[in-house]
Amino acid sequence: MTIQMFEKPLGMRDDFPFIAKKKTELRSKGTSIMEKAGYDLLQTPTLEYYETIGKISAIADNALFKLLDSQGETLVLRPDMTSPIARVAASKLLKEKMPVRLAYYSNVFRAQKREGGRPAEFEQMGVELIGDDSLYADAEVIILASSILKELQVESVRVVIGHTQLLQLILKDFGLSEEQIDLVREALVSKNSVGFEHLALTLPIKEESLESFNRLITTSELEEWKQWIDPLNTEQNSLYEEMLKLHTIMERNGLTDSVTFDLSFISHMTYYTGLVFEFYGAGSGFPLGNGGRYDGLMKQFDLQVGATGFGLRVDRLLEAMAPNREKESQTLVLFTEETEQEAHGLAQKLRLEGQRTTLQYAPAVQALDEFTALFSDVRRLDGGKNG
Amino acid sequence: MDELTIAMPKGRIFEEAYELLVKAGYDLPKELDDSRKLIVEAPNERFRFILAKPMDVPVYVEHGVADVGIAGKDVMLEHDRSVHELLDLGISSCYIATAGLPNTTMNEVTPRIATKYPEVASRFYRSKGEQVEIIELNGSIELAPMIGLADRIVDIVSTGKTLKENGLVEYEKIVDITSRLIANPVSYRLKQQRISEMVEMLRKQALK
Numbered sequence: 001m002t003i004q005m006f007e008k009p010l011g012m013r014d015d016f017p018f019i020a021k022k023k024t025e026l027r028s029k030g031t032s033i034m035e036k037a038g039y040d041l042l043q044t045p046t047l048e049y050y051e052t053i054g055k056i057s058a059i060a061d062n063a064l065f066k067l068l069d070s071q072g073e074t075l076v077l078r079p080d081m082t083s084p085i086a087r088v089a090a091s092k093l094l095k096e097k098m099p100v101r102l103a104y105y106s107n108v109f110r111a112q113k114r115e116g117g118r119p120a121e122f123e124q125m126g127v128e129l130i131g132d133d134s135l136y137a138d139a140e141v142i143i144l145a146s147s148i149l150k151e152l153q154v155e156s157v158r159v160v161i162g163h164t165q166l167l168q169l170i171l172k173d174f175g176l177s178e179e180q181i182d183l184v185r186e187a188l189v190s191k192n193s194v195g196f197e198h199l200a201l202t203l204p205i206k207e208e209s210l211e212s213f214n215r216l217i218t219t220s221e222l223e224e225w226k227q228w229i230d231p232l233n234t235e236q237n238s239l240y241e242e243m244l245k246l247h248t249i250m251e252r253n254g255l256t257d258s259v260t261f262d263l264s265f266i267s268h269m270t271y272y273t274g275l276v277f278e279f280y281g282a283g284s285g286f287p288l289g290n291g292g293r294y295d296g297l298m299k300q301f302d303l304q305v306g307a308t309g310f311g312l313r314v315d316r317l318l319e320a321m322a323p324n325r326e327k328e329s330q331t332l333v334l335f336t337e338e339t340e341q342e343a344h345g346l347a348q349k350l351r352l353e354g355q356r357t358t359l360q361y362a363p364a365v366q367a368l369d370e371f372t373a374l375f376s377d378v379r380r381l382d383g384g385k386n387g
Numbered sequence: 388m389d390e391l392t393i394a395m396p397k398g399r400i401f402e403e404a405y406e407l408l409v410k411a412g413y414d415l416p417k418e419l420d421d422s423r424k425l426i427v428e429a430p431n432e433r434f435r436f437i438l439a440k441p442m443d444v445p446v447y448v449e450h451g452v453a454d455v456g457i458a459g460k461d462v463m464l465e466h467d468r469s470v471h472e473l474l475d476l477g478i479s480s481c482y483i484a485t486a487g488l489p490n491t492t493m494n495e496v497t498p499r500i501a502t503k504y505p506e507v508a509s510r511f512y513r514s515k516g517e518q519v520e521i522i523e524l525n526g527s528i529e530l531a532p533m534i535g536l537a538d539r540i541v542d543i544v545s546t547g548k549t550l551k552e553n554g555l556v557e558y559e560k561i562v563d564i565t566s567r568l569i570a571n572p573v574s575y576r577l578k579q580q581r582i583s584e585m586v587e588m589l590r591k592q593a594l595k
Contacts, residue, residue: 117450156577158576158577160576190469190471190472191471191472191473191572191575192471192472193471193472193473193474193586194472194473194474194475194567195472218583220579260576260579280572280573280576280577281573281577282577284451284573285449285450285451285452285571285573285574286451286572286573287572287573
């Protein structure tokens, strides 16, 4: 009995050679940019404890792949990279070197319950800058992510920036309770304008400020944020001042045209506590990556430091990155029993010259024309004509 | 001007939705529906319409092959898709309700519910603390109680005519439904100007 060839668990994919090749290119470009910016690559285990990483990761419980170890402890396949890295950073080894700059390129796992079209295992690359709570750290990671997208020649890149904490303060000013703010956040995460407006009518918002409240969901310029900042509230003002500084830094780096400042933008990842951002580009119907400040997550590891970072989705970058136009050259040397030694010599010489060379015993090939068509150069030592 | 791909629901909702776009001021060809084409261009506005099954509109939009779409709230409630719900268009108004044969109570041990909306139905009965068995059907749901497949059905009611003709009565109203303008999250950012413009034009029209 032959095994059914295409049986794969939902969301699992094979990387065929041409995808694998593209990935290698993407990986080397991305990691080299991150390393040049002073980030050290690290690798964390694929399996983690459910009690720690599983619960902290902000990934829905039913999206976790769980299994038991021999002691009966529940393990998870790592669903994200930020929480394992936070765990590493909290260890003694790195604690004294703050701020630390760590980078990763790893696969993560999130179970899919619906139809295909979404991978359950995918690679992410990104950085975490831990131990710096300044605005400059946030600016650094946004610029770094942008430069990776630029290097990959992603078109129409857009980064949307919001601020979780500032939004929280402004919502409080509308007279909303914590529970009500949570409801508002829920509508904002999915950008459900209809639900948001319906919700507004049920909230204890003064009639004269209702219109101003409804405008929250449509901001795209930083100047617009000003209308909700209470001039007497020093906390709000200092956060807004920081955003203005960030705006200037973006401007200096030539990013102004690709930045949207959307006050109502918040992430579904609940551990973000300050600035949050998300990247988009032509070619993929899903966001390319996201990130933000997650000081709260560090507290869970008993570390009172600021941290910020981004993660880019490799599977989506593959759709959005510019195709590699140059056709790779690859030589085929065909041999028979008689020319075997000569062929080996030739192949070795070509490989030394840096030429990618395949050696093939000619009689073993069934469809010779189709096979040779795969190569840019064919050397026939099997008596056939050089084509 | 960016080209905008719009996923439209075929059938009942289509005409209302198309009319709304025309009334909102878009310069669109007069006749679209009578052709059997699945993709139709409206070059004057740089629109490309794709005509999909109503249930499938959010799928096209979620994957970004359509930038925006017009979808019934019923579909959105049934499948939780990551799309932005931008505007209540106020068209194709109806509601989801439970119905069954008159003067009947549900089987106490294993009440059976036939529906095209298993998610909506199970959420509704769960919220009432009732344990039911859901049977998914694809159409002519009214048949189920008539021939004894189910105690109740959960289905769309617009005029109540179909229920009446089949001797069924409505029991509980679950939720009001209208059509919504939805957008792909990436398109929403990359084609922000065109999409917000559309929201404003349609909002004015929907308010009338």
